[in-house]
Amino acid sequence: MTVLQSVTSVTIGDPAAFVAYWAERADEDDFGLTRPAPGRLEAAWSLGRARIELEGPAARIAVESGDIGGLVTMRGLVAWYLGRFDLVLAEPDWSGETLAGEMPPNFHFAEVAEMRALNPFYHRMVLTGDMTPFTKDGMHFRMYRQRPGVTEPRWPRMSGRGTVDWPSGPDAPFNPAYTARHVDAEAGVMFVDIYRHEGSPTCDWCLSRPVGERVGLAGPGSGWLPQEQTLLLAGDETAVPAILRMLEMARPDQRGTALLVAPDGRAVQEVRTASAIEARWLIRGRDEGLVEAAMRLRGPEGETHHWFAASQAEARAMRRHYRQELGLAREHMYCAAYW
Numbered sequence: 001m002t003v004l005q006s007v008t009s010v011t012i013g014d015p016a017a018f019v020a021y022w023a024e025r026a027d028e029d030d031f032g033l034t035r036p037a038p039g040r041l042e043a044a045w046s047l048g049r050a051r052i053e054l055e056g057p058a059a060r061i062a063v064e065s066g067d068i069g070g071l072v073t074m075r076g077l078v079a080w081y082l083g084r085f086d087l088v089l090a091e092p093d094w095s096g097e098t099l100a101g102e103m104p105p106n107f108h109f110a111e112v113a114e115m116r117a118l119n120p121f122y123h124r125m126v127l128t129g130d131m132t133p134f135t136k137d138g139m140h141f142r143m144y145r146q147r148p149g150v151t152e153p154r155w156p157r158m159s160g161r162g163t164v165d166w167p168s169g170p171d172a173p174f175n176p177a178y179t180a181r182h183v184d185a186e187a188g189v190m191f192v193d194i195y196r197h198e199g200s201p202t203c204d205w206c207l208s209r210p211v212g213e214r215v216g217l218a219g220p221g222s223g224w225l226p227q228e229q230t231l232l233l234a235g236d237e238t239a240v241p242a243i244l245r246m247l248e249m250a251r252p253d254q255r256g257t258a259l260l261v262a263p264d265g266r267a268v269q270e271v272r273t274a275s276a277i278e279a280r281w282l283i284r285g286r287d288e289g290l291v292e293a294a295m296r297l298r299g300p301e302g303e304t305h306h307w308f309a310a311s312q313a314e315a316r317a318m319r320r321h322y323r324q325e326l327g328l329a330r331e332h333m334y335c336a337a338y339w
């Protein structure tokens with residue numbers, strides 16, 4: 001397997017505080033962190049990893065990933081964490097190809113080919129373009145869309161440092177996270193199911209029938225079918241596209257339960273899966289709450305993946321449950337606030 005690597009050195013000031021900072025971030029943000037030797041840290045995400053070697057008040061950091069898109073994302077991720085550590089004052093310069101001035105390798109244009117109602121609660125957006133990047137490793141992305149009235153579209157560009165200059169400021173494009181509900185790379189088509197809710201710039205835009213408009217897809221960033229034999233999946237309306245996609249990808253030998261929230265019976269969709277995972281829809285106001293139901297799910301220890309996505313408050317409660325009640329290891333859980 002190809003592994004691309006890029007290296008940087010930064011002044012970190014206080015090594016003990018730097019180590020404590022990474023431990024805290026790993027705990028909060030659910031990425032793996034090990035200390036293979038004194039003065040060394042290794043952080044792991046689904047896209048790649050970072051090896052950190054402390055040398056007095058400095059750190060040498062090497063990031064690795066399987067392709068240039070992943071490598072650029074890894075550089076950006078580590079740079080983002082470094083930027084939030086008070087004692088790192090300068091932005092890192094990464095070794096290797098910087099692609100300065102080019103579009104980021106993990107940014108893809110697509111066109112809105114169709115916008116229709118999937119049911120009274122979801123818009124189904126059909127995008128066309130090169131969808132090959134979305135056929136493996138990740139189903140989530142950020143959808144970049146220009147703000148109304150912007151005459152000079154602003155898109156991200158590679159900086160001279162090897163990371164991406166994402167547009168910022170009041171004119172910066174909208175960039176909410178969504179899920180590739182269905183991808184047909186041969187036909188160059190992706191479906192995105194957008195839950196309709198109050199105060200949503202994306203939903204207002206969907207209602208404006210933006211067929212023919214260009215959007216930018218940054219990703220895929222994360223999220224794929226967990227490999228454990230038992231899957232316990234639970235999510236609210238915004239996570240329904242991800243859960244249905246995982247059910248479609250699940251292997252025949254996988255089993256478990258999927259809890260999906262629907263505002264009422266009209267949002268209930270047909271579930272297609274070759275697996276033995278049992279899907280249960282929870283109708284708001286009629287059935288038990290998502291968190292309550294998800295907390296009762298149990299599977300064989302070490303062979304079960306617990307997956308949860310919903311509002312911030314629900315995700316916080318579930319994370320506490322996964323960690324404190326079930327004592328789950330990071331690699332056996334995914335718990336995300338989708339809004």
Ligand SMILES: Cc1cc2nc3c(=O)[nH]c(=O)nc-3n(C[C@H](O)[C@H](O)[C@H](O)COP(=O)(O)OP(=O)(O)OC[C@H]3O[C@@H](n4cnc5c(N)ncnc54)[C@H](O)[C@@H]3O)c2cc1C
Nearest residue numbers: 140176177178179194195197199200201202238241338339
């Ligand atoms: C990894 C990931 C994948 C996601 N995939 C999908 C997907 O496939 N489909 C999908 O519909 N959503 C998905 N979401 C959720 C989506 O990103 C959020 O709902 C986001 O807020 C939508 O942006 P917006 O344009 O509506 O505006 P924002 O400016 O983000 O939100 C506007 C207002 O709406 C509120 N809001 C957001 N979501 C809800 C909600 N569900 N119910 C009530 N109020 C809400 C916000 O709190 C805010 O007050 C995903 C989120 C993540 C992190």
